[in-house]
Amino acid sequence: MSFISLKNITFAYPNGHTAVENVSMEIGKGETVAIVGQNGAGKTTAVKLMNGLLKPTKGDVIIDDWNTKEHTTAQISRKVGYVFQNPDDQIFHSDVYSEVEFGPKKLGLSVEQTKENVMKAAKLAGIEPYLQENPYNLPYSMRKFVTMAAVVAMDCDVIILDEPTAGQDMQGMQRISSLIAALKSEGKTVITITHDMEFVVQNFERVIVMAHKNVVADTNKRDIFWNHAILEESMLKQPHISRLSHTLGLPKQILTIEEFVETML
Amino acid sequence: MNSVIKISNMSYKYPTGKVDVLKNINIEIEKGLLYAVVGPNGGGKTTFCNVLRGFIPHFYRGDLRGEVLVNGKNIVESTLGELSLSVGFVFQNPFIQISGVKETVFEEVAYGLENLGVHPDEIRTRVEAILKLVKIEHLRDKNPFELSGGQRQRVALASIIVMEPDILVIDEPTSQLDPQGTEEVFEIIQIMKEKGKTIILVEHKIELIAEFADRVILLHDGEIVMEGTTQDVLSDEKALSYDVMLPQYAMLGLELKKRGVPLRKIPITEEQAVEEMNWWMAERGVRI
Secondary structure (H helix, E strand, O other): OEEEEEEEEHHHHHHOOOOEEEEEEEEOOOOEEEEEOOOOHHHHHHHHOOOOOOOOOOEEEEEEOOEEEOOOOOOOOOEEEEOOOOOOOOOOOOOOHEEEEHHHOOOOEEEEEEEHHHHHHHHOOHHHHHOOHHHOOOOHHHHHHHHHHHHHHOOEEEEEEEEEOOOOOOOHHHHHHHHHHHHHHHHHHHHHHOOHHHHHHOOOOOOEEEEEEEEEEEHHHHHOOOHHHHHOOOOOOOOOOHHHHHHHHHOOOOOOHHHHOOOOO | EEEEEEEEEEEEOOOOOOOOOOOEEEEEEEOOEEEEOOOOOOOOOHHHHHHHHHHHHHOOOOOOEEEEEEEOHHHHHHHHHHHHHHHEEEEOOOOHOOOOOOOOOOHHHHHHHHHOOHHHHHHHHHHHHHHOOOOOOOHHHOOHHHHHHHHHHHHHHHHHOOOOEEEEEEEEEOOOOOOOHHHHHHHHHHHHHOOOOOEEEEEHHHHHHHOOOOOEEEEEEEEEEEEHHHHHHHOOOHHHHHHOOHHHHHHHHHHHHOOOOOOOOOOOOHHHHHHHHHHHHHHHHHOO
């Protein structure tokens, strides 16, 4: 059964620009889903519709059994948390602890519960050493982890990450992977927008491809990354190892180094 | 070797810092080559760039020891204005770079030349040429703030290139861009390379570094721990121990080698990987 349901959604910004057109998606509880596509394809608009930051111009967005039109963003944020693409659009406290604490506190959790959530989220995001720091003393890539912790601390059912890998180094990438795995193991739904196809291969099964304001494909990663028509339409590239396998004409639809090695040896 | 930058025994500490963030850096930057600077965040990459463009010590102050020569002149003795003629700097975030005081892309690109006191006729000619070179002629009348991230980063690059510095320092130009925007930026970097510019590029996208860079500098905890040709550094497992990812093709090559495949070399680009795999399959007599 789906937890998030977008039914024939169209969204136009007040200036008349239509960002998504007749988009439908169903995402179940506990699923991890990657949304990929070029900028301007409608990815961020689609996920902002999921937590009520935007309300559809046409169609209905149903979260659990709530129609987002009938609830405020604050109410919906109990169920769906969105981590902004740009951490500076999200951060507004002068120390990391207060930033992470704000969400659970506003949800009305007890003092103890709030503290527990904050510490757990801080640990998952790897920001424990910086709790007393001003977020703006931290590098951009670390501020991104502050914003992730702030949303994780709210303990909502769905967590949306908007381009978490931008500017991250190897350790940062590994931390994001383990964060997603931890949320998944707790039964959370994790939806991630990303441009990094290797990151998709390593962390997700289901991939939604968006292009020209629409969903052009929604299936498992292997079927996506070996569908050249879809990739071309959405201006995406195969993951590196798949591309190599394709150029060499290998008989299998390879995604990873391990699969490549198995096929070759 | 024709070096444009020579750094000897350079260490640096920020004014409020307790420890050196750059430690005993020694390197010569050769004219006309593209150097990629890689390493974990917080390892000193951006600070290193700030030294190259003279922001350290002129703007940030702090404690700079050792010697940094740009075109033979000590940066401590040069003014920021003088340095800006030879070293062009492109910010990580094109939203910061755009001046905000100009209403069209054309004017934005002309801004630097205006400040240098160049004659208006020459400004027009040079801006026209650059808009054409980086393929943003169609954006000339747009407001820079209406542009997409990729377009904005190209405007930012154009507004630096138009001043014709010999050295370009570019700090993570693609980290906020989608694949298409990234490609567009690398197209410009390639053009600059062909024009003989010396380029110092901070970048995380390691497959692109493998494709474009001549040499790689690995900064870890303020020290240059690896430096060499792109081929040597990016095929060396040691980089992983410094928290730097290797290209997927190198990871594949290393794994195959571990499993006993006698590759002639560790590939770092797709082209090399195709060549190496084809060679090996031919050796084994495999046909697909």
